Amino acid sequence: MLWKRAVHEYIYFLQKMKRYYEEGDEEKKPPEQAPVEDQEPAEEVTKAIEMTPPPSNLSHRNKPKNQLISGAKDPFPGSASVTKELLSKYERPGKVKLVRNMCAQRFKSLEEKVQTAVGLTARHEVLLPEEDGYLEADEGQDTWTITQQDIAEAVDITSGSKHFNLVLPQFGPYSINYAGNGRSLLLGGRRGHVAAIDWQSKNLNCEMNVMETVNDVRWLHTQSMYAVAQLRWLHIYDSNGVELHCIKKFNDVLRMEFLRYHFLLATCSSTGFLQYLDVSVGKEVVATNVKAGRLGVMCQNPYNAVIHLGHSNGTVSLWSPSMKEPLVKMLCHRGAVRSLSVDKTGMYMASSGLDKKLTIFDIRTFRPLHSARLPLGAGTLCHSQKGLLAAGTGDVVQVYKDTRIAAPKTPYLCLSAKAPIHGLQFCPFEDVLGIGHGGGFTSMIVPGAGEANFDAMECNPYESRKQQREWEVKALLEKIPAELITLDPTKLGEVDTATLEQKQREQKERLGLDPNEKERFNPRRRLKGKSSSANLLKRKKKVGHERQRVSMSVQERKAKQQEIKEGQASPGPKSTLDRFKK
């Protein structure tokens, strides 16, 4: 028995080892031909090829395309197979559904081209050099019990050095910001300490004390400029700490977000204004009075650049610079909203409130997916590129995995910062979570947090000075206008068809009357005593029922006509003996 089982296992192993090019051959072969113990898969391939009839004296015209003159055969014929899931990853939404006879062929060929491109990009994935990080605990162990020291010891020295502490007890708590490519780190202590460091080499680029409260810090599009929201005004400094601008139109700023594709710095202030600064020309784009009191909670949706604001009455409002009203207003919590974060795909929003709940919302439907109660409630939230969610609860940072699938219950990783947590951000393209807290800064290793393979055309952590300059010019050239910030950024590429409502409105304008309007029944006034309000309502209802019946009968008539038509199609009149027909 044991022997048989071993054989089975080996066969299973061989089947698993099968390559993609063998899949096509599988159907031809009967199951008995499954590889036996001593048969090697390579031999099997040759067999499968031999089974196909050898090319006879075909003329050149009849010769298959891929055949070589030498007679050599392509061991991997056709293009590599890809799974549907992989293809769907690269497919863009908004396929053209509008197909008329005239342009059907054009759309078809266009669609074919798009599919080819999708196939090619999906196949390119095997060429990506790096693999995502991961952390797997031993049996019976939970991953959250693993300490940073354990991880730092287990991994290589370079990765281990990514866990470090900066002890800065004087000027905390610290808000932090990583640059777009994850190289530089900006620290802003509440009591005025601002520092920019290259966190990997631990080089200090600039350090200063602005002698004023610092509410937030944010890198602009390059590592040569950053914005600091100070007690009164918004200041912009360069990489050496030289003050470039003091923008007095932006006062009492509490939080900032930089929309890097739009070159907009969105700020929200304690006076209740949401303002947008175009950093490429230095002009205020729009200032909106949110009319919801002090605005201390803000985050951006990286998918569509919509700004999410959390309010003290538990609502979250979504803003775009082209609208004076919120795009969406949703009630998320019973108490005030403490923190917000939207993941990279723009589908899920995590929010935490004073009711100590951490709720995951689906922003496509604006409905909560799941919710969990955290003992202290999360004061700060942050999503990583791979969808991990970090929550700062009191002194402890908890990182959750797969929050879109299940409610965040047991954390993936935990770390106590030993001081109240103020700022959290995952470092882009690295497995690192930066924690700004009352005692300084802590860099935490979170395996599987960052995107492994970056695209150098978007942001390149290893870019040279020249590449950086070139990128800046290109990025400025394709700066997206602020008016294009909408909930669905793909709308711009779709066909704009008139809705039924629009068509009816146009028809109404054209004709001067509404042909679809139903005449409202106005009950005639009758003699005294017969026109009581109950009577009127009764008469109205009667007419309503009558109309409904008429419309029903129309449907019935249609159904009857349909029946008659079908009856005509079947030959001969029906008789009782028809049922015996075969």
Place this chain on the structure above:
Amino acid sequence: MKVKVLCRNPDDYVRETKKDLPRVPRNYDPSLHPFEVPREYTRALNATKLERVFAKPFVASLDGHRDGINCMAKHPRSLSTILSGACDGEVKIWNLVKRECTRTVQAHDGFVRGLCVRFCGNSFFTVGDDKTVKQWRMASPGYGEKEEPIHTILGKTVFTGVDHHWKDGVFATCGQQVDIWDEQRSSPMRSFTWGVDSISSVKFNPVETHVLASCASDRNIVLYDMRQAAPLKKVILEMRTNTICWNPMEAFVFTAANENYNLYTYDMRNLGTALKVHMDHVSAVLDVDYSPTGKEFVSASFDKSIRIFPVEQGYSREVYHTKRMQHVICVKWSSDNKYILSGSDEMNIRLWKANASEKLGLLAPREREALRYNDKLKEKFQHHPQIRRISRHRHLPKSIFSQIKEQRIMRAARRKKDLNRRKHSKPDSVPFTSQKKKHTVAVVE
């Protein structure tokens, strides 16, 4: 515990030496490229703006003629050669590369009415007001030799146009009648007449080489088959047609340049309806020539401008004009599909780019790729209002601009009148006629 943390070796991402190209690793995951559509839109907008910035179509002006240019001819074998005939009887051969005149022939007394080059490119024919047809050698005479034609044929009447067969040694002239000549003989092989009129232009079909068409001053366009004794059929339009041009790719299709400011594209098989009416000129259209691809044609007009029309569209995609250019008499599209030549009243031949914003000369591969990408983007977003507005914007001389406005008002008034007439008469007594049929008076078989 199993753990892996992202750790990249910088050597894989940074170039080894300063002489290497910088490394650019790519990842085509759409989630790494957010705002795909808005960014493409912005790129398309930039590309459209740049296209208008770089739209400088005028290349050169060839001056040397001492009277208005009356006719031009392309050389079938040499891209750089062009022939032009002027109103003072002079024919000049130009080298377009050097932009200079290589040879001058005093061909006729009075106008050079027609000019065409033999398909082999060794000789050319001219007809003039002095009732002669002359054949000239393309090569200039040797030292000491006199500038003399190979053959001279003296006709009975004035010739107004000439065209050569595309394959055989046969040519056609027009005047009072259409004559088909054998090159070896001094009398016509065949003469076609249909009523009494003066025929202004005759053209051989480049594909169906036996078929030719002519247009006459009694408003008709007549089709002939060289093998038959009588003309095939004719179509009578509302106003006179000045010239016609056959589509070089579609054998049945020709375009007629009409006095009523329009151009009409006809299918030879169905002359009752035009395939397309091309409107945009604000004065009589004097000449038309197809691009070698058969997708577009260029027209010259009395309104001092030339316009480029796509064959399937009713309105022009491009208009060229300069301050100094007067009434454009003749126009040619070069055989490499890149240039347009226009000859005008004020004695100049102008060389234009067929695609106004095209960069001349050799393109680097990356540049070519970028231009192609931009073209595709422009095509993708062409219907967006902002992009369409920018790409359609043209500066026009005041005269043309005001005349366009005037025409628009006139057209609207006519339409209104039509509507009113329809409204106040018996139903169906005022029929709807499409623009394509409106201008055709009759078709005679």
